Amino acid sequence: MSAEEPLFRVVRGVPTAEELAALVGALIVRSRRAAAPAPASTSAWARSGRPAGRDTWRASGLPR
Template sequence: MSTTGKPFLQIVRGDPTPEEIAALVAVLTARAQAHAAASTDGPAAPSRWADRSRLMRGPVSEGLRPRGPGAWRASAYPR
């Protein structure tokens, strides 16, 4: 029972055995502990929306035509 006097868990249908209730409580406790541990592992990585490096422009020739000798000739050829 909780401190308010109301039951924390209430079985509304069926007739579970004490072992089934204990198994249910064990699963719920383990899940709650895993959730608490996951939320306190440390700061989460910032989202990509908050990452200000995405505002920086990349190199001009990135993904474009090759550079170097003869690049002017390759720029006229279709891909």
């Protein structure tokens, strides 16, 4: 693809400048989500309430 070649073209209709801007914005947002998916892990807040380490489940029931 050369620098002069458009990334997309309108093949039907005559979109307004606002419609083209909305299309470009949607394409940018969609390409960013595909490139960097959100991590599917537990939040830091939820992890802070859990004990960490091996066999900590046993210690969690003991009085402090």
